Amino acid sequence: VPERPPMASKGLGQLLEKAMPQAHVVMSPKHQGEMGIDLRLDNFLEAVFPSCAAAEESKKYLLLSTLSSALDQRLARVQEEASAAHTATTTVVGRIGPAVVHLDMANQEGFAMVVDEDYLGFSSQGNFCSMTANACVFAGKWQYEITLGTGGIMQLGWSTRACVFSNEEGTGDSPDSFAYDGKRIKLWNMGSRTYGQAWAVGDTLGCCIDATAGFIEFYRNGVSLGPITNVRAGLAYFPSLSLSNGEKVRVNFGAEPFRFPVAGHAALQAPHPEARAAQYLTAALERLCLLSGGVGEESAEIGLLRGLYDRLPHHREATRVFCAALALQKLMPLLDGYGCFSSSLGALIEKLAQQSPSFAGAASVSKLAAAAADADAVTGSSSSFVSSATCAAAAAAATAVPFVLSDSVSSTTTTTT
DSSP: OOOOOOOSSOSHHHHHHHHSOOTTOBOOGGGTTSOOBOHHHHHHHHHHSOOSSSOOSSOOOOOTTTHHHHHHHHHHHHHHHHHHHHTOOSOOTTEESOSSOOEEEEEEEOSSEEEOTTSOEEEEOSSEEEEEESOEESSSEEEEEEEESSOSSEEEEEEOTTOOOOSSOOTTSSTTEEEEETTTTEEESSSEEEOSOOOOTTOEEEEEEETTTTEEEEEETTEEEEEEOOOOTTSOBEEEEEEETTOEEEEESSSSOOSSOOTTOEESSOOOHHHHHHHHHHHHHHHHHHTTSOSSOOOHHHHHHHHHHHTOOSOHHHHHHHHHHHHHHHHGGGOSSTTHIIIIIHHHHHHHHHHOTTOTTHHHHHHHHHHHHHHHHHHSSOHHHHHHHHHHHHHHHHHHHHHHHOTTSOHHHHHHO
16 A cells, blocks of 8 residues: 655644554555545545536545545536526426526516516515516426515416416416415415415415426425316416515525425526535535434435445544534535525524434524525515524534534534534
8 A cells, every 4th residue: 555645734634534544545546656545435425525527537536634625626516517507598398488587577467566686576566466487387397486575365376378467366367377375275276275274474385386297286384285186287387476465475496495395396497506506515414414313214315324434444423523514614605695594504404403302502593594584585685684694503503513413522523623
């Protein structure tokens, strides 16, 4: 085994690598003359921070001492790919419309309305104001989300271009038009029937459609309200919203990570590059947290990761906390915008709080996440509020997340990390 060259950086990563035994170190035939690599550590780090490239011509093995720079490169690649998808003009199968999806001022009814600068926030100042998105779907499974800024009478869902809007009628009042109304607890489709649950300010509604099978389903904060099956397949359906006087909503077509993504359903728009990077880091942080056990049923992915984790020769727990601290360090600068706090770190902490009653400090951070979501709806993603929430979340997460990682981490290790 060739001797390792002197470490270029200092810190916990360097100390941990020096402590790793040199047995079972192998040399890749593609890297003659380079230092030997402990594949056990490399495999674990690859599982935590997976490469976004389908195939890399020159594989760079992951080391703790160089993990920060390697992660920067992977985040750059994630954002490059997200940026390409975000601005793509090619046709997506089952979808018609521009790459950037927003509310369509050309297809609206009611002049007494206020629309945010990004055309994603919408408030009604008239009797009944309606608007659709500038994109539609005719095949496949799709989703968008609505955050409620108020809790009054609204009809939110899907409609075809044939839907007639007026100051008395809106989404759900025409054929091939379906709307959920949580104030009156109704489903509207040429009439109404009892459906769903009463909604409240700050709720996130998932609006899902299978345009191929003819199937619509609404979700309230991630909980299904039941399927709607009398949907004609093969028609072009637009996201469609109708609000009574004084009501306000904010729509997310996918530019921000969904708070409650529904498996198998695609967003109408590719995520913003920074939001996608935040999603990548949050997924890594979740993997590390779930390794501690005691936070719900273990998935097959976490089971495989645990196998790699158990094969690490020494300092497993310190390695895990080190990776989590690094992920948090990279994540924090991304949270100030694009709704990333409530949909990434905030959503993760809420999830862990629900799965693990011993998650100390989660309640206060969970409230911050909910407050950030409310602010997004009421102020249209006010950057000043998100900045203050980010600062508070950074302080809370710095103490809360290591607690979930392990109760057995010594105070010395945690302080060093």
